[in-house]
Amino acid sequence: MTKIRxxxxxxxxxxxxxxxxxxxxxxxxxxxxxxxxxxLRIEDTDQExxxxxxxxxxxxxxxGTGLIHDEGxxxxxxxxxxxxxxxxxxxxxxxxxxxxxxxxxxxxxFCDQDRLNSLKRTVNGEEIMTYDxxxxxxxxxxVEANLAAGKPYVIRQNNxxxxxxxxxxxxxxxxxxxxxxxxxxxxxKSDGYPTYNFANVVDDHLMGITHVVRGNEYLSSSxxxxxxxxxxxxxxxxxxxxxxxxxxxxxxxxxxxxxSSYEDLIEQGFVTExxxxxxxxxxxxxxxxxxxxxxxxxxEAFDYHRISKSxxxxxxxxxxWMNGExxxxxxxxxxxxxAEPYLKKVITRDLDLRKIAxxxxxxxxxxxxxxxxIDFFQELxxxxxxxxCHKKMKSTRETSLQVLKEVxxxxxxxxxxxxxxLYAALLTYINxxxxxxxxxxxxxxxxxxxxxxxxxxxxxxxxxxxxxxSLRRIRKGIEKxxx
Numbered sequence: 001m002t003k004i005r006x007x008x009x010x011x012x013x014x015x016x017x018x019x020x021x022x023x024x025x026x027x028x029x030x031x032x033x034x035x036x037x038x039x040l041r042i043e044d045t046d047q048e049x050x051x052x053x054x055x056x057x058x059x060x061x062x063x064g065t066g067l068i069h070d071e072g073x074x075x076x077x078x079x080x081x082x083x084x085x086x087x088x089x090x091x092x093x094x095x096x097x098x099x100x101x102x103x104x105x106x107x108x109x110f111c112d113q114d115r116l117n118s119l120k121r122t123v124n125g126e127e128i129m130t131y132d133x134x135x136x137x138x139x140x141x142x143v144e145a146n147l148a149a150g151k152p153y154v155i156r157q158n159n160x161x162x163x164x165x166x167x168x169x170x171x172x173x174x175x176x177x178x179x180x181x182x183x184x185x186x187x188x189k190s191d192g193y194p195t196y197n198f199a200n201v202v203d204d205h206l207m208g209i210t211h212v213v214r215g216n217e218y219l220s221s222s223x224x225x226x227x228x229x230x231x232x233x234x235x236x237x238x239x240x241x242x243x244x245x246x247x248x249x250x251x252x253x254x255x256x257x258x259x260s261s262y263e264d265l266i267e268q269g270f271v272t273e274x275x276x277x278x279x280x281x282x283x284x285x286x287x288x289x290x291x292x293x294x295x296x297x298x299x300e301a302f303d304y305h306r307i308s309k310s311x312x313x314x315x316x317x318x319x320x321w322m323n324g325e326x327x328x329x330x331x332x333x334x335x336x337x338x339a340e341p342y343l344k345k346v347i348t349r350d351l352d353l354r355k356i357a358x359x360x361x362x363x364x365x366x367x368x369x370x371x372x373x374i375d376f377f378q379e380l381x382x383x384x385x386x387x388x389c390h391k392k393m394k395s396t397r398e399t400s401l402q403v404l405k406e407v408x409x410x411x412x413x414x415x416x417x418x419x420x421x422l423y424a425a426l427l428t429y430i431n432x433x434x435x436x437x438x439x440x441x442x443x444x445x446x447x448x449x450x451x452x453x454x455x456x457x458x459x460x461x462x463x464x465x466x467x468x469x470s471l472r473r474i475r476k477g478i479e480k481x482x483x
Contacts, residue, residue, distance in 0.1 A: 004036030006211045007204070008069070011043045012054035015261035016061045018253060018314065019215055019245050022279045026242060027213040028067045029280070029302035039207060040072030042083045045193045061262050065276050066295045079207045084199055093194035096202050097155045097187050105231035106187055109135040109156045110146050131156065131184045155188040157227065165223040169239045171307050172216070177223045185224055197221055201228045209237055216241040240304050243283045244311045253314050269367030271338070274323040282312040292325060324365035335361055342370040347378045355464050359455040376449045377464060380473050383450040385480050393438040400443035401481040404474055407444065411474065417467045422459040447477030
């Protein structure tokens with residue numbers, strides 16, 4: 001059996017879109033599931049869209065997500081260069097285009113823009129141009145004379161105008177198109193650069209790519225790819241076209257959504273493992289009824305035949321849930337390292353940040369959630385005394401005032417402000433009075449936090465705040481209730 005070789009071939013045009021990350025992930029999983037090779041190729045022939053620093057983003061994203069390539073610009077596996085502009089400079093694409101000309105499968109086209117504009121027509125409100133094969137009928141002498149005169153040209157594919165072309169996709173099955181729809185697409189542009197479609201086919205063949213993974217927006221181009229493979233007499237690779245990714249409104253996920261790229265998501269406090277896990281499930285369903293997968297587990301489980309045809313919805317709520325599960329399961333030291341910038345953004349006082357981080361670890365879905373959970377440690381917020389009332393605890397303003405006044409001298413006398421010691425001291429008081437625990441802890445927690453919801457109980461909060469600040473807040477609670 002031929003060793004499986006897949007590739008990820010991004011264009012360096014900016015941040016890595018979630019759809020591109022999914023293509024890279026699926027290509028990686030297909031290769032690694034079968035012990036194959038995963039290649040990185042940089043497709044930078046579209047010079048107008050090239051963005052400075054974008055190649056570094058590609059490397060950084062692949063490294064960060066664990067999608068480590070076996071071959072690429074930095075790892076020569078013997079089929080380089082792995083950057084298309086370098087391959088273009090080496091004359092690879094022109095060489096192969098000329099081979100097609102020799103076989104009658106391509107031809108030089110010298111038509112100027114005015115002539116091409118004259119071929120345009122409007123179909124269903126859209127302007128399209130179908131080339132009329134005018135230059136296919138130039139004699140060899142006319143072609144040579146034009147080339148000798150330095151006349152600008154492109155090289156076009158010579159597609160048939162009758163019959164059909166059929167290709168097979170592993171997800172969408174057999175698809176046939178009328179050859180009359182194919183048009184004679186440009187292979188080499190007037191600037192000498194190859195078109196995306198042509199470079200793709202030549203590079204995939206020369207690099208021994210067995211499985212081509214891409215978005216289903218390329219389905220319509222696949223017949224042209226197949227015509228090229230057949231024209232060269234090359235074996236057609238296995239096609240795996242992935243479904244569109246949409247937002248919750250079922251519109252294509254765009255950059256304006258704010259979470260369309262990998263870097264957007266990391267900046268928003270999502271962790272890499274959760275993003276990779278979530279992206280894997282955008283259009284693929286595992287055999288097992290489970291949703292949490294590490295990358296090695298995805299390699300083991302991935303079967304590309306289980307990719308769906310239907311659009312995949314980027315459900316931010318589900319991603320947040322999944323991210324929360326990863327944060328809960330995370331090693332504490334690693335969690336603290338990630339949480340520390342968010343803690344320090346809110347808390348400038350000398351408090352035990354590790355204890356505060358431990359309180360929120362299982363309560364947040366994304367890292368920025370930390371800020372809203374812990375802001376009361378920095379400063380007691382203004383709050384309404386209505387918060388002291390709690391039906392279930394049978395707490396009212398009056399009972400809360402009574403409890404705070406009774407526990408104040410106990411807490412003033414308490415030297416050990418550790419959670420356990422505070423809890424033991426208050427438990428003695430609770431037992432003596434015959435109160436329920438919540439009846440006492442509710443007003444203390446309200447007074448020390450000024451919040452309805454906190455990431456920890458009253459004594460844990462006091463342990464972090466310390467004796468002086470805890471007593472100050474309880475006295476303020478008494479004042480508010482007396483007022």
